[in-house]
Amino acid sequence: MPIGIVGGNAERNRDHNQRVVLEYVRTNEPAGRAEIARSCSLSIQAVSNIAAVLESQGLLKPDGHRTGVRGKPALQYRFNPDGAFAVGVELRPDAIVVSLLNLSGELSYSKRITSVVADPQTAVLQILGLLEEAMTETNRERSHLLGAGIVMPGPFGQTALTSAGEAVLPGWDNLDPQEVFEKSLNCPTLIENDATAAAVSERVAGVAKGLDDFCFVYFGAGIGLGVISNGHIQRGAYGNAGEIGHIITQFQGNQCACGNKGCLETYASRFAAIQYMQKFGIDLSTGADFAKLLQESNPHMLDWLDQAGGHLSQVIGTLENLYDPQTIILGGALPDTVIDALIERIELPVGSVSNRADRQIARLVRGFSGRQTAAIGGAAMVIHQTITPSHLTLA
Amino acid sequence: MPIGIVGGNAERNRDHNQRVVLEYVRTNEPAGRAEIARSCSLSIQAVSNIAAVLESQGLLKPDGHRTGVRGKPALQYRFNPDGAFAVGVELRPDAIVVSLLNLSGELSYSKRITSVVADPQTAVLQILGLLEEAMTETNRERSHLLGAGIVMPGPFGQTALTSAGEAVLPGWDNLDPQEVFEKSLNCPTLIENDATAAAVSERVAGVAKGLDDFCFVYFGAGIGLGVISNGHIQRGAYGNAGEIGHIITQFQGNQCACGNKGCLETYASRFAAIQYMQKFGIDLSTGADFAKLLQESNPHMLDWLDQAGGHLSQVIGTLENLYDPQTIILGGALPDTVIDALIERIELPVGSVSNRADRQIARLVRGFSGRQTAAIGGAAMVIHQTITPSHLTLA
DNA sequence: TACTTAACTCAAGTTAGTTGAGTAAATAAT
DNA sequence: ATTATTTACTCAACTAACTTGAGTTAAGTA
Structure with missing residues (x-):
């Protein structure tokens, strides 16, 4: 209680x-x-x-x-990385990804299915099946299962902003997904958003290993932010911290689905890119399309990247000044080459608390886990929780 | 160790x-x-x-x-609020303020001296004298002294931004002030910046009593930010978190002392106001000048407020989106009427995670402690540390 | 008046950490 | 080569602080 x-x-x-x-x-x-x-x-x-x-x-x-x-x-x-394992699940309207991670955060199994009916009952059954399959495939005992981390689009009973291009899961409105999964999977369960899960996965096994203070800028449909501060996840008072996509980077700019004008998301998100390219009759619905156009140096693609980079520069600078992180990671549902192209285009201000001589890690880096970030992040959440002590610090 | x-x-x-x-x-x-x-x-x-x-x-x-x-x-x-007490000290090049707070954060004594020599030896002696005086005045025993919180301009051995109008203390360059004060005052000592101290003071005894997640926007010479998240002070990886003054609110805007252009501080800080009014031959060196011009509805003053409010709106909106706080507090070394005038002019975006129906407290409020905020904040830091448990949470 | 509920005290028991003496095995000094 | 030093670790006794369970007290309720 x-x-x-x-x-x-x-x-x-x-x-x-x-x-x-x-x-x-x-x-x-x-x-x-x-x-x-x-x-x-x-x-x-x-x-x-x-x-x-x-x-x-x-x-x-x-x-x-x-x-x-x-x-x-x-x-x-x-x-001993194989002393226990965790399951990560990404649940989306069009796909389910189930991943198994060992204690070191190494991916030992991953499967993605796209024939999905995302309503609660069906989804839970599908996930259960995938979990069983994963455990037999990898020869794991259920007793070593630490728990499950579910990454799914919210919000759940919370006030939040509507984002452009963000799909909602049908039938979950009045359910507490934590409860649903805890009961059906019969193991400790965490629910988290994609950006935070991605941040945690970088800390458990990615480029942020050993870091206690960093930000993860996540490119999903919109843009999200996960913040780890002093080794702890930052969620804000109502669980809505990190709404980076709705920071206004252009006064009186593009109309955003949230009601404001000039939100970052309308310039630098995957959805923004799709819309931008559509104007030139170019289809950009898959990540592969992105990578291909970039490799071909498509001029419209490059224009978009330049523009997105400009808006991102502003916001990244703000993150440095506000959070004073060890590094900022970019990643998510975009091909590595596209992330790299964005990083190239981001100009970091010289006048910043982050512009220090004794850096161990670059101010801006690409995340390691690529497309599977979300599911891996879910499992990483479980590992993070298993490992991270709840603060008893000595000055 | x-x-x-x-x-x-x-x-x-x-x-x-x-x-x-x-x-x-x-x-x-x-x-x-x-x-x-x-x-x-x-x-x-x-x-x-x-x-x-x-x-x-x-x-x-x-x-x-x-x-x-x-x-x-x-x-x-x-x-029992009077079971113990804490001292807060604000040390500046031109003044020293010493305040005594009881455990409930109520101010029981405060004295400000302006004939100050801020070099380490002299300052320490002056502070010691003021402390003794305060204890005899209020009939306090030394054994009930929890500790001292010192608020002074940094940075100390850390990379940080130079701010416009920020005075530096002479002779402190190669000293560890924590050590200096701990030894000379002979009690546990904390050193903190003004914005964070102010935030803590609001939590201990001000408008943020009972709040675990909020931001404090502090108007000193520049503009600072103190963040309390989940009841804990946010300092960032290197202690420089909250550099809100150097968030860029205007592309290619005013030249800032930090090297960038268009920093918030060049528009909305006290120093910015002084410079702005100087152009019209108006002196604004004291807080009283501010209040007077505002009361007289001086058109230049109102222009400045309008402009500052615009820039602040952007940043406040960003804070809401990033931190999802319970509230944002404005305060510091400006008269209450000026803070109120700024709050009036800040337009909060409708599309924000903070725009929720079930609010208990306004999205934007004025801090309670006014000019003495810094010294009170120092003492509040001590109380905060005495009281706040270091996290052992149960789901 | 008797019953129920709840707060609390006392004394014994439990747990997980600390302390101090002693042992083992390497490098460093003679 | 021998001795000295340093460091890691074990064993057994000790300790601090919390828990448990059996009373005791005192209010409200039937």
């Missing part, structure tokens, strides 16, 4: 510490117990006990001894 | 639980122990022990018994 901040006890503390150790090993492997203890402010003995538990659960595995330094060689622990 | 996420043990757990109980009582007082236990997922016995400790520390106090319901009447606890 109680939701929100709660008190701790020995059991919850133990849980927390397991996560802390797991997360430390994941991002610093290989690591010995003494090292872990120092870094996590725990006693060696405590780490020893915790490591033993995690090893017995198959989440950690020993990997030889460290040599070359003084003292007794430390037994090095590594993350 | 270890910074970041750490493991927990009995002692840290206890600390956490004390905060959880304290925070619960603060926001839900009066509250009985059984009620607290249920809400915080702790046993009644645990809450009993914790409450006894907090009472002995003077942080909680019993306040009669609850009647009217069945069962043994619960002893109701209340927050």
Whole structure:
């Protein structure tokens, strides 16, 4: 019943510490117990006990001894990526994608079906079937299933903006999808939007591995934003944070479906590109069309990219100034070459808190997971939640 | 040595639980122990022990018994605002403000001196003197001093943007102010920028009391932004988050000191107003000048306000879309009437995630603390840190 | 007046972490 | 080659803080 901040006890503390150790090993492997203890402010003995538990659960595995330094060689622990797995599901009106990820975020299975009826009952049955199939294919036991992360278009009972070209799922209006999936899949379930899921997937296994502060600009039908800050997902007060597509980049500009004029989405989204090219009689309905036109250096395509790049530059600059992230990632349902072409065209302001000399990573990078981002992101959400400790920080 | 996420043990757990109980009582007082236990997922016995400790520390106090319901009447606890206090200091090249706040964030003392030499040694001595004076004036014991929050212009060893009209403190370049103040004041010390401190002060005792997600747009010399998200301060990867003043609102617009063109700060900041009015030979160096010209409906002043309001509208809309906050607060070193005049001129987009029917608070409000915001904010930071538990959430 | 409900106390029990002494195994110094 | 030093780790005893369960108290209700 109680939701929100709660008190701790020995059991919850133990849980927390397991996560802390797991997360430390994941991002610093290989690591010995003494090292872990120092870094996590725990006693060696405590780490020893915790490591033993995690090893017995198959989440950690020993990997030889460290040599070359003084003292007794430390037994090095590594993350055991195959100790558990998570399912990610992307549910859209026209397709379902089911992906299996191991604990390291490596994709071990993925299947996409396009003959979809997206109403609740049918969709759930289809997903269940795909999950069973995936588990037999990959020889996984259900007991190792951490949970499921579902990425689907919302909103659910929340006020939100209507976006251009965004399809809605039929029949889900009055349902709580979290509840529906939790019951039918019979495992812990998370529901998330595509941008946030993509951001998490980059952190679990992509270009943001080890980063605690970054933004992911997601090109779906519209444009979304996922923000990880201090290692935690930012959702805002009502779960609608990151509505980057409706930032106005042009005073009195294009009419947007949301009612405003000049929204970023009307210039730089996939849907915007489709509309733009339509004016010249060019069909751009698939991602392949995009890539092909770009490769051919189609002048209209290049024009669109230039224009989109200009609008994106403004918004990316704003993100840097507001969030002060380690990096900003671009990705989603566009071919890699198109993302790269956009990145090339984005001019980052010289005067920015992000323009620092000691950068470890570029200010702007392309996401790793490409088209499957959403489903992978769903599974990554589960892994993220399993791994990420809920904050107990020391100054 | 270890910074970041750490493991927990009995002692840290206890600390956490004390905060959880304290925070619960603060926001839900009066509250009985059984009620607290249920809400915080702790046993009644645990809450009993914790409450006894907090009472002995003077942080909680019993306040009669609850009647009217069945069962043994619960002893109701209340927050004891005068059980402890915090000092806030605003240190600027031309002034020092020292304020004392009780645990509820109520101002019990404040003094501003303007004959200041801001070099480290002198400033520290002056602050120490003011603190002693404040404690004798208000009859406070040093043992009840929670800590000090210092608000001063940075940056300190960090890459950051140069802002127009921003004065730098002489002699602090190679010092760690946190260390300097911690040693000289001999109490826990926090250093924060004005915008963040202001945001926290609104949460501790102002219009954001009880809010976990909001933004504070701070008018100092430039324009700053403080963001509280999920009850936590957002600082970004390098502590430079919230550089709202350098968001570009006008393509190829005014030249800004940061090197870019068209930054918000060149249109809507106090410094921008001073420059704007200078063109008409009008002096605007004090806040009183501002208020006076506004009251007289000076046409240039009104022109400036209209223009500033336009630029602010853009940025405020962006904040709503990105952070999905419960509200956005405007405040800082401008007279209340000027802030109100700006708010009047800000047009909030209809198409926004913030345009919801079930709002409890306006989308845009004025901060409560006015000119003293910064010093009060410093003290509020200390209270915030004392009270806010470091996240152990239950789904 | 007796019953029910609920808050609370007391004392014992549990859990997970800490502490300190001791052992093992490597590098570094002599 | 031998000794010293450093570091990692184990074992067993200890400890802090929360939980549990059996009362006790005191109000409202039948």
